[in-house]
Amino acid sequence: MTTPRDTDKEPSKSEIRTVVASSIVGTTVEWYDFFLYGIAAGLVFDKLFFPSSDPIVGTLLAFATFAIGFMARPFGGLIFGHIGDRIGRKKTLVATMMIMGVATCLIGLVPTYATIGIAAPILLVVLRLAQGVAIGGEWGGAVLMAVEYAPRGKRGFYGSLPQIGLAIGLMLGTGVFAALNSTLSEAAFLDWGWRIAFMLSAILVVVGLFIRLKVMETPAFRKLETVEEKATVPALELIKSPQSRRNMVLGMGSRWAEGVAFNTWAVFAIAYGTGTLHLSRQTLLLAVMAAAATMIVFIPVFGKVADRYDRRHVFAAGSVILTAAAYPAFVLIGTGDTAVIVITIVLVLGVLYPIVYAPESSLFAELFPTRVRYSGISVVYQLSGIVASGLTPLVLASLLGSASGGLSLIMGYIVAVGAVSTLCALAIRRRDLYTEDRDGRSHPDNAAMSHTPAT
Numbered sequence: 181m182t183t184p185r186d187t188d189k190e191p192s193k194s195e196i197r198t199v200v201a202s203s204i205v206g207t208t209v210e211w212y213d214f215f216l217y218g219i220a221a222g223l224v225f226d227k228l229f230f231p232s233s234d235p236i237v238g239t240l241l242a243f244a245t246f247a248i249g250f251m252a253r254p255f256g257g258l259i260f261g262h263i264g265d266r267i268g269r270k271k272t273l274v275a276t277m278m279i280m281g282v283a284t285c286l287i288g289l290v291p292t293y294a295t296i297g298i299a300a301p302i303l304l305v306v307l308r309l310a311q312g313v314a315i316g317g318e319w320g321g322a323v324l325m326a327v328e329y330a331p332r333g334k335r336g337f338y339g340s341l342p343q344i345g346l347a348i349g350l351m352l353g354t355g356v357f358a359a360l361n362s363t364l365s366e367a368a369f370l371d372w373g374w375r376i377a378f379m380l381s382a383i384l385v386v387v388g389l390f391i392r393l394k395v396m397e398t399p400a401f402r403k404l405e406t407v408e409e410k411a412t413v414p415a416l417e418l419i420k421s422p423q424s425r426r427n428m429v430l431g432m433g434s435r436w437a438e439g440v441a442f443n444t445w446a447v448f449a450i451a452y453g454t455g456t457l458h459l460s461r462q463t464l465l466l467a468v469m470a471a472a473a474t475m476i477v478f479i480p481v482f483g484k485v486a487d488r489y490d491r492r493h494v495f496a497a498g499s500v501i502l503t504a505a506a507y508p509a510f511v512l513i514g515t516g517d518t519a520v521i522v523i524t525i526v527l528v529l530g531v532l533y534p535i536v537y538a539p540e541s542s543l544f545a546e547l548f549p550t551r552v553r554y555s556g557i558s559v560v561y562q563l564s565g566i567v568a569s570g571l572t573p574l575v576l577a578s579l580l581g582s583a584s585g586g587l588s589l590i591m592g593y594i595v596a597v598g599a600v601s602t603l604c605a606l607a608i609r610r611r612d613l614y615t616e617d618r619d620g621r622s623h624p625d626n627a628a629m630s631h632t633p634a635t
Contacts, residue, residue: 191329191399196338199329202395203342205388206277206322210315211349212384213284216377217249217308219357224374228292229301245305249312250570256316257558258415264321264554265414268397269328272554273321277392280314281385283307288378320558323541328398328550336491339542340483346537347475350446354469356380400550414555418548424556427547431560432568433604434543437499438536439568440597444506445471445529448576453513453521456580463518467525474530479538486539495543496605498535503598505532507591536601546610 191199225245256276264272287307293300322342330338356377364373396402404410411417418424446468453459486494505528512524541557548556579589 195396196329196331198391199325199395200338200341202273202388202391203322203326204345204348205384205391206273206318207342207345208348208352209277209280209345209381209384209388210318210322211346212352213280213311213315213349213381215350215353216284216357216381217287217311219353220374220377221245223357223361224370225304227370228294229290229304231293245301245308247570248305249308249315250566252309252312253316253562253565254559256313256318257320257562258316258555259313260317261320261555261558262414264317264324264558265411265552268401269321269325269554270392270395270397272317273325274389274392276314276317276321277385277388280311280318281382281389283310283314284378284381284385287311288375288381316562317558319561320554324545324554324557325395325398327542327545328400334487335542335545336486336539337480337483339545340479340486340538343479343483343534343537343541344476347472347479350472351469353377354465354472358465400553404550409551411551411555414552415559417552418556418559424548424552427608428556428560430604430608431544431547431557432564434495434499434601434608435540435561435564436568436597436604437502437601438533438540439565440572440594441502441533441536442529443569443572444576444594445509445525445533448573449513449525451573451577452580457514457516459513459516459521460518463521464525467522468529470522471526471529474526475534475537478531478534482534482538483542486542490610491539491543491546492605492608492610494539495536496602498532498539499598499601499605501535502528502532503595503602506594510587510590543605543608547608 260272260276263275287304290303290307291300319342322345323339326342327335327339357374360373360376361369418428450461450464450468453464454461482494482498509524509528512520515521544557544560545553547560575593576590579593580586
């Protein structure tokens, strides 16, 4: 039972370190599974689960299951956001990690089409749906654990640390597949080698659960329990509140530039470089891996910057800078010079991208009161992800193939996205989370009053 004394006690440094470790491992598992499935869809699943006389059809079907997981994320955000706002962040995150881990490991055990026929792709789709639903509830809870445990004045820094999981997951997912592909024959890789990558997820999940079970509920939620102000139906409350509706729209608009930037330089750039410019795939993958390593350094740096300066302004500045850097980056990649390509992608993805990605978690957490925060931040991140992330490679590829413009149309799209995100970020009104989380009560006018850096 939560007592007033429990909620008034400041978290120890040891507790905060455990929370941060739990959040980083959680987001690492999330992104490892995400990149793993994407790589496998292009290299393995089309051959083993979607056999067709036309290899293009098989590839499209394999990537369709990848998209299904993306579409399932908003539902996961709603489901686990509701649970997280009702029974707590910790219990919800234990559930999401268990579901995600089991689904990922089972993908590595699914028999092929040649063994069980149509049941193989059906099982793959079901497990991908389970994976997507679980992942949809993971990000919001992981970043809230860090943000709601953060000391006053350090929410930007602590909120940025779970974001490092993106870079670690990208390196692990790409690295594991690259290692297996280079050490095994093609026959062995297709027969059983690829399954190892999915089974390795179990190690991350066990470590994550071990750490996560040691974490206490966040001080903000414990305080909420003492005043009995939990929302009955958080999603309904979000829809009914004019301020929350406004913040959801602004949050999704703000995230547009972040999602487009990542998928432009980590996904589309590889297809553009290999397909249109005929560059080495190995060179481009090396560049993305180097950028991911660089991200690990710069994400916490810009998290600290977001504590010193207004998070909205840091995020908006990042949107402008990423937009301005897009055209020169495409030109430099077009030179075909290996060193120039690697440096360009490292600078854009590894250094500039963290300007928007680092403050994103704390910025979005400040959009909503404690009672609906898990639901609100999950809806903003996962729903916007369908357009901002899921459709970006397809949109850019379609624009590139257009007879009327090609690269100029891509730049027009990126500029439009950057403008929308910048304006939305600047239009966000800040909440004083310190006062709200300390009192355990939502302050209706809180979000409308502050235009100074939040604490």
